[in-house]
Amino acid sequence: MRRDIQKDAVPVLCASCEGRNKGICSTLDCEQFVELARTSRKSAAASGAALLGEAERIDRYATILSGVVKLTKTLSDGRQQIVGLQFAPDFLGRPYRSESTLNAEAATEVVLCSFPKDAVERMMQESPELERQLYRQALDELDEAREWMVMLGRKTASEKIASLLVMFARHAASSDTTGRNSARFDLPLSRADIADFLGLTIETVSRQLTRLRNDKIICIENNRLIIVPDLRRLNARAGN
Amino acid sequence: MRRDIQKDAVPVLCASCEGRNKGICSTLDCEQFVELARTSRKSAAASGAALLGEAERIDRYATILSGVVKLTKTLSDGRQQIVGLQFAPDFLGRPYRSESTLNAEAATEVVLCSFPKDAVERMMQESPELERQLYRQALDELDEAREWMVMLGRKTASEKIASLLVMFARHAASSDTTGRNSARFDLPLSRADIADFLGLTIETVSRQLTRLRNDKIICIENNRLIIVPDLRRLNARAGN
DNA sequence: CGCCAGCATTGGTCGCGATCAATCCTCATC
DNA sequence: GATGAGGATTGATCGCGACCAATGCTGGCG
Numbered sequence: 001m002r003r004d005i006q007k008d009a010v011p012v013l014c015a016s017c018e019g020r021n022k023g024i025c026s027t028l029d030c031e032q033f034v035e036l037a038r039t040s041r042k043s044a045a046a047s048g049a050a051l052l053g054e055a056e057r058i059d060r061y062a063t064i065l066s067g068v069v070k071l072t073k074t075l076s077d078g079r080q081q082i083v084g085l086q087f088a089p090d091f092l093g094r095p096y097r098s099e100s101t102l103n104a105e106a107a108t109e110v111v112l113c114s115f116p117k118d119a120v121e122r123m124m125q126e127s128p129e130l131e132r133q134l135y136r137q138a139l140d141e142l143d144e145a146r147e148w149m150v151m152l153g154r155k156t157a158s159e160k161i162a163s164l165l166v167m168f169a170r171h172a173a174s175s176d177t178t179g180r181n182s183a184r185f186d187l188p189l190s191r192a193d194i195a196d197f198l199g200l201t202i203e204t205v206s207r208q209l210t211r212l213r214n215d216k217i218i219c220i221e222n223n224r225l226i227i228v229p230d231l232r233r234l235n236a237r238a239g240n
Numbered sequence: 241m242r243r244d245i246q247k248d249a250v251p252v253l254c255a256s257c258e259g260r261n262k263g264i265c266s267t268l269d270c271e272q273f274v275e276l277a278r279t280s281r282k283s284a285a286a287s288g289a290a291l292l293g294e295a296e297r298i299d300r301y302a303t304i305l306s307g308v309v310k311l312t313k314t315l316s317d318g319r320q321q322i323v324g325l326q327f328a329p330d331f332l333g334r335p336y337r338s339e340s341t342l343n344a345e346a347a348t349e350v351v352l353c354s355f356p357k358d359a360v361e362r363m364m365q366e367s368p369e370l371e372r373q374l375y376r377q378a379l380d381e382l383d384e385a386r387e388w389m390v391m392l393g394r395k396t397a398s399e400k401i402a403s404l405l406v407m408f409a410r411h412a413a414s415s416d417t418t419g420r421n422s423a424r425f426d427l428p429l430s431r432a433d434i435a436d437f438l439g440l441t442i443e444t445v446s447r448q449l450t451r452l453r454n455d456k457i458i459c460i461e462n463n464r465l466i467i468v469p470d471l472r473r474l475n476a477r478a479g480n
Numbered sequence: 481c482g483c484c485a486g487c488a489t490t491g492g493t494c495g496c497g498a499t500c501a502a503t504c505c506t507c508a509t510c
Numbered sequence: 511g512a513t514g515a516g517g518a519t520t521g522a523t524c525g526c527g528a529c530c531a532a533t534g535c536t537g538g539c540g
Contacts, residue, residue, distance in 0.1 A: 073386065073387075075480060076479070076480060079394040079395075081394045083386035095379070101383055101386075128368045131371060131372060132371060138382055139337075142381055143334075146313065147313075149313075149321055150313045152389055152393045152439065153438070154319040154321045154439060157497065191519095198393070200498090201498060202517090203498080203519080204497055206519055210519075240315060397527065430488095431487070431489095441527075441529075442488080442489095443488095443489080443490085443529080446489055463488070463536085482540090483538100483539085485537095486536090486537095491530105491533095493529085493531105494527105494530100495526105495529095496525105497526090499525095501522085501523105502520085503518105503520075505518070508514095510511100
């Protein structure tokens with residue numbers, strides 16, 4: 001159902017852009033796409049770079065073209081919690097609010113395509129399709145957040161680790177052949193990030209990972225590459 | 241900006257309905273409102289009644305007219321976590337998904353006004369305003385869920401209790417005179433529900449409440465009525 | 481009134497995960 | 511290869527909150 005686009009009116013970058021057929025761009029008709037594309041800006045951010053600070057004014061939205069973005073919240077005494085992870089081609093931003101209530105930080109190398117806030121908002125007014133897609137993403141994020149609330153509130157440390165690995169395995173699998181029972185992926189997060197995500201400490205994360213390794217449920221190579229020979233066994237540890 | 245409505249085409253119940261000017265009905269124009277109203281059904285549920293089961297087919301949406309609804313998730317071994325609390329006039333339901341991923345249960349006496357799923361969905365197609373309002377509610381719920389993730393992952397038991405009381409105080413205050421520094425409200429949840437919400441046990445909830453009482457930060461009457469003489473002191477305990 | 485059922489509180493003990501501290505890896509740089 | 515820095519692992523100890531058990535409170539019913 002791909003619509004034709006006027007190639008010459010579109011910035012060169014967009015022509016080969018992976019986001020054209022996936023992110024918010026995919027719902028726009030030709031005219032709207034051209035308008036949005038004219039104001040778009042592609043940018044890269046190194047791992048660890050802050051993309052958006054808490055209570056900061058938002059003036060641009062963005063689509064994630066590649067990499068992983070972590071959304072965090074911090075208490076006044078420095079305790080931190082990751083409250084969301086976003087992957088390509090997610091939309092990054094919080095419509096209908098001028099100030100952010102959280103921090104966004106690149107968890108890996110990240111490539112973004114950003115747009116001025118008001119251009120997107122104008123387009124949301126005009127295109128119910130766009131708003132619908134953003135609504136769907138918000139609902140999906142809400143489902144995910146609630147899943148994590150169960151994890152944070154009721155799971156043990158080892159179940160938390162297993163759950164996280166299952167989630168990464170699923171994310172890796174979706175871009176891979178489906179229906180397999182093994183997985184192999186790079187951890188997109190450092191131990192510290194994992195701890196911030198699961199509501200644990202670095203030490204506990206480390207201990208639980210070595211426990212899973214000792215029990216032959218995972219292999220760890222170079223501290224980053226994870227191999228799961230039997231996803232069902234990992235799933236059993238996640239306690240669902 | 242209230243639009244006139246054809247009084248005679250609207251069910252009698254709606255004429256005096258508190259939801260008319262607040263819930264999803266408030267965004268509908270006259271014609272749409274009449275259509276939706278024709279299929280609406282008002283119903284009451286006792287405290288503890290199940291409104292919606294996990295993996296159950298959804299065929300109706302609803303507006304909460306009064307009372308509190310808790311959204312829960314349960315692990316296979318029975319561990320439970322409340323993942324959302326909804327108050328009037330929230331919309332109850334998960335568009336774009338045929339099966340529920342959570343349980344909804346009346347936490348107090350609840351009065352609902354429900355509509356057939358497809359009537360609402362048709363109306364969402366026709367009315368961008370309606371969809372926008374639902375989108376906004378989803379975003380608000382997402383913000384709330386993320387707030388709670390911080391609470392679940394990083395706060396101590398006493399901070400969790402204080403945070404919950406602050407939230408209830410705010411909810412009570414919004415329908416009350418604003419800007420005051422004291423609060424007085426009925427706990428809409430049992431100790432067991434509070435425990436399920438905060439990721440604690442009943443015993444810990446009880447102990448922390450008595451600690452707050454001993455420290456003169458709250459008064460408890462009949463185990464349900466809470467009086468907070470100084471909201472700032474309570475807030476200081478919430479650890480934000 | 482006594483009785484009972486369902487919550488809530490209080491006490492005692494234990495274990496998970498935090499905390500503090502000491503290596504150990506990995507990798508970039510020279 | 512040597513060096514140093516940041517991250518990861520491992521070890522030892524402590525304390526919060528879970529768990530088990532007993533008691534207390536409240537309200538409905540015969």
